[in-house]
Amino acid sequence: MEITSPGVRDHSGFALCSIPKNGIRLSGLPGFGEVESDDHIYILVYHIRVLAGRENSRRGGNLK
Numbered sequence: 820m821e822i823t824s825p826g827v828r829d830h831s832g833f834a835l836c837s838i839p840k841n842g843i844r845l846s847g848l849p850g851f852g853e854v855e856s857d858d859h860i861y862i863l864v865y866h867i868r869v870l871a872g873r874e875n876s877r878r879g880g881n882l883k
Contacts, residue, residue, distance in 0.1 A: 832861065832864055832865065832868075835864045835868075836857070836860050836861050836864050839851050839852075839855075839860050839863060839864070840852035840855075840857070840860050
């Protein structure tokens, strides 16, 4: 699933932060909640959304 897809864009920042914090079980994606602070994880998700929004705006789409 892409960060620019509607299913991802509709999630709150809090919900998206749980993925890098806790990982995705049985997918091979580890959680980083024990080695990164909540602030760092939130900043990471924020920057990914900003970059995805810029890329999506070049294609004529919009990001919430």
